[in-house]
Amino acid sequence: MDLMFKLFSLTVFASTLRIATPVILAALGGCMSERSGVINIGLEGMMLMGAFSAVVGSYFFGAWIGVLIGLLTGGLMGLLHAFMSVTIKANQIISATAINIMAVGLPNILIPVIWPNHFGISPTVPVIADIHLPFISSIPVIGKVIGHQNPIVYLTLILVPVISYLLFKTKLGLRIRAVGEHPQAADTLGINVYKMRYIAVTMSGMLAGLGGAFLSICYQAQFSMAMTAGRGFIGLAAMIFGRWSPKGALLACLLFGFADAFQASAQAAGVPIPPELMLSFPYVLTLIALVGLFGKTAVSPAANGKPYFKG
Amino acid sequence: MNKNSLYNIFIENDSVFAFVKAFLAVLSAFILVYFILLVTGYRPLPVYSALFQGAFGSRRGFGETLLSTTPLLFSGLGFALAYRCGLFNIGLEGQITMGGIAAAFFGFIIPEINPFIHVLICISAGALAGGMWGFIPGYLKAKFGVHEVISVIMLNHIAFKFAAYLVSMQGPMKDKIDDMPASPVISESAKIVRIVSRTRLHWGIFLGIVIAVLVWFLLFRLRLGFKIRAVGKNPYAAEAAGISIKKHIIITLSLSGALGGLAGAVEILGVHYRLFAAFSPGYGFDAIAVALLGMVNPIGIIASSFLFGILRSGSVFMQAMYGVNKDMVSVITAIIVFFMGMSIPIGILIKDRIKRKNHGLDV
Numbered sequence: 001m002d003l004m005f006k007l008f009s010l011t012v013f014a015s016t017l018r019i020a021t022p023v024i025l026a027a028l029g030g031c032m033s034e035r036s037g038v039i040n041i042g043l044e045g046m047m048l049m050g051a052f053s054a055v056v057g058s059y060f061f062g063a064w065i066g067v068l069i070g071l072l073t074g075g076l077m078g079l080l081h082a083f084m085s086v087t088i089k090a091n092q093i094i095s096a097t098a099i100n101i102m103a104v105g106l107p108n109i110l111i112p113v114i115w116p117n118h119f120g121i122s123p124t125v126p127v128i129a130d131i132h133l134p135f136i137s138s139i140p141v142i143g144k145v146i147g148h149q150n151p152i153v154y155l156t157l158i159l160v161p162v163i164s165y166l167l168f169k170t171k172l173g174l175r176i177r178a179v180g181e182h183p184q185a186a187d188t189l190g191i192n193v194y195k196m197r198y199i200a201v202t203m204s205g206m207l208a209g210l211g212g213a214f215l216s217i218c219y220q221a222q223f224s225m226a227m228t229a230g231r232g233f234i235g236l237a238a239m240i241f242g243r244w245s246p247k248g249a250l251l252a253c254l255l256f257g258f259a260d261a262f263q264a265s266a267q268a269a270g271v272p273i274p275p276e277l278m279l280s281f282p283y284v285l286t287l288i289a290l291v292g293l294f295g296k297t298a299v300s301p302a303a304n305g306k307p308y309f310k311g
Numbered sequence: 312m313n314k315n316s317l318y319n320i321f322i323e324n325d326s327v328f329a330f331v332k333a334f335l336a337v338l339s340a341f342i343l344v345y346f347i348l349l350v351t352g353y354r355p356l357p358v359y360s361a362l363f364q365g366a367f368g369s370r371r372g373f374g375e376t377l378l379s380t381t382p383l384l385f386s387g388l389g390f391a392l393a394y395r396c397g398l399f400n401i402g403l404e405g406q407i408t409m410g411g412i413a414a415a416f417f418g419f420i421i422p423e424i425n426p427f428i429h430v431l432i433c434i435s436a437g438a439l440a441g442g443m444w445g446f447i448p449g450y451l452k453a454k455f456g457v458h459e460v461i462s463v464i465m466l467n468h469i470a471f472k473f474a475a476y477l478v479s480m481q482g483p484m485k486d487k488i489d490d491m492p493a494s495p496v497i498s499e500s501a502k503i504v505r506i507v508s509r510t511r512l513h514w515g516i517f518l519g520i521v522i523a524v525l526v527w528f529l530l531f532r533l534r535l536g537f538k539i540r541a542v543g544k545n546p547y548a549a550e551a552a553g554i555s556i557k558k559h560i561i562i563t564l565s566l567s568g569a570l571g572g573l574a575g576a577v578e579i580l581g582v583h584y585r586l587f588a589a590f591s592p593g594y595g596f597d598a599i600a601v602a603l604l605g606m607v608n609p610i611g612i613i614a615s616s617f618l619f620g621i622l623r624s625g626s627v628f629m630q631a632m633y634g635v636n637k638d639m640v641s642v643i644t645a646i647i648v649f650f651m652g653m654s655i656p657i658g659i660l661i662k663d664r665i666k667r668k669n670h671g672l673d674v
Contacts, residue, residue, distance in 0.1 A: 041460055084649065084652060099645070109639055277476050284469060287462060
């Protein structure tokens with residue numbers, strides 16, 4: 001009983017939110033990109049580059065500039081992916097894979113150039129501190145969970161309805177979705193297919209970059225090799241699970257975040273399962289969640305992954 | 312012939328065309344990285360020369376080059392096989408890990424027996440374990456429509472954690488004698504014999520070449536390979552012709568995983584002799600570049616895996632000599648992948664244009 005109490009305490013839910021944040025941002029990025037018809041498995045690499053450049057930015061100019069630089073770097077990577085998949089019409093998975101490979105190597109090369117005698121891990125840098133929400137934190141249960149969090153966590157929770165509104169209620173969103181479903185038809189109506197895809201994929205990279213920045217200068221205070229540990233891919237899985245909608249993806253991400261927070265607290269509480277196996281719990285859960293979609297309609301945007309040749 | 316004869320060779324001979332594309336991709340990567348080196352404050356030419364000196368300059372260095380070529384060859388073939396079926400198996404790293412686990416297990420659990428039989432058992436176990444790790448995403452895709460890219464990434468992480476668990480302090484495969492997070496050393500009879508003195512080179516490289524020829528034969532001479540390629544080229548047409556998409560997805564990913572498993576098994580039995588948590592330094596991810604640069608053709612992959620073997624072994628010397636992080640190689644790899652991704656549509660475009668010109672269709 002005591003153990004159960006420890007495992008399901010409110011701190012677990014609070015850390016669920018924190019752990020889910022970068023995954024939510026990646027999933028939002030996935031929604032943007034794939035709704036416009038561009039598959040983006042490069043979210044992982046964009047996130048990693050965002051995490052790295054955020055640390056560099058924070059080291060030299062302070063944490064908030066770091067976040068901005070992380071976001072912009074992610075956007076730059078998104079732009080690269082857009083160039084490859086929209087203009088060059090390369091295989092989108094190949095292009096994104098190249099981004100993922102580069103994102104693992106490039107920081108390792110730059111770390112010793114920026115900080116001599118550092119290898120694979122950056123020095124610790126200024127972080128963005130958690131904040132207290134004055135009224136909400138005094139509400140009994142909810143206050144414990146969301147009253148004391150990082151600003152980026154709040155920003156992410158706001159971004160979910162914002163992106164949802166953008167995609168489903170605005171003219172730009174309608175155009176992005178039209179381009180992802182039937183680019184020929186959209187083109188005949190005078191929508192610039194290439195431009196829409198460029199916008200969507202660049203924004204997707206920015207969201208992933210922000211997720212990376214959260215990871216390196218909010219969740220942790222330094223960059224370490226391959227620190228994203230598959231979160232970009234899990235975000236992608238969450239997006240599919242949430243059927244290409246930001247709100248659905250949010251729920252899937254929270255489920256994943258809970259799995260991770262739960263395994264961490266179970267370890268701390270001394271549950272006799274080897275820690276290495278516990279660490280694989282979120283990945284197993286993601287797999288099961290994807291399988292659980294079976295029988296329900298999980299239909300991706302019709303033109304997803306197909307380059308558009310302007311006729 | 313007219314002045315177009317060079318063009319004609321270019322477009323009528325696919326392998327010449329492929330070679331030119333691959334060559335340009337590698338050249339562009341080296342040129343781009345030249346500038347990256349310059350910007351980050353290194354002298355590019357000596358760095359490059361150290362790279363090749365490391366790979367070819369000594370007997371030991373050349374042995375190391377062929378040694379890294381071996382797992383890249385196996386896993387490159389694995390990636391190519393799946394790619395031919397329209398599948399993107401970026402889970403080779405996990406499949407390598409599983410193959411290594413199985414090979415190490417049978418390597419130390421069985422005492423000294425006939426070396427041929429012992430190695431055969433271990434290699435088969437590795438292929439089987441890798442094949443199982445490929446079967447799962449295949450089955451999930453065929454049965455539940457789970458995209459293989461996502462499921463294999465999850466399976467990668469599960470495999471890494473599983474290997475880490477096996478050799479951790481309380482792990483069931485942890486060696487009881489020393490403090491290393493590793494399994495016991497495999498029996499003498501399970502070790503793949505070295506073939507050149509004063510190097511670590513073992514005969515795994517020959518097995519790789521044999522397997523490459525077999526994969527080529529499977530893909531281009533056997534009915535199964537034809538069906539695999541048909542599913543990859545146009546799944547709906549294949550289905551209409553009575554080829555089961557689902558069945559071939561499962562078969563292909565299992566075989567692809569088995570090739571990854573082979574890579575892991577050979578790596579454990581020929582190089583490490585025991586299981587470490589992260590014994591593969593990313594061979595499974597390099598496999599993507601290897602396969603694409605080899606134009607997803609088994610014979611091309613023999614050549615491209617050798618190039619990446621050079622990069623891998625040469626980078627160690629490069630780092631020692633000039634302090635350039637050996638991950639510079641992964642940037643070269645990424646750029647090659649970029650250019651191969653680019654050159655395929657551009658190549659089609661150029662070819663198309665030349666053909667139309669030759670036939671007087673273009674104005």
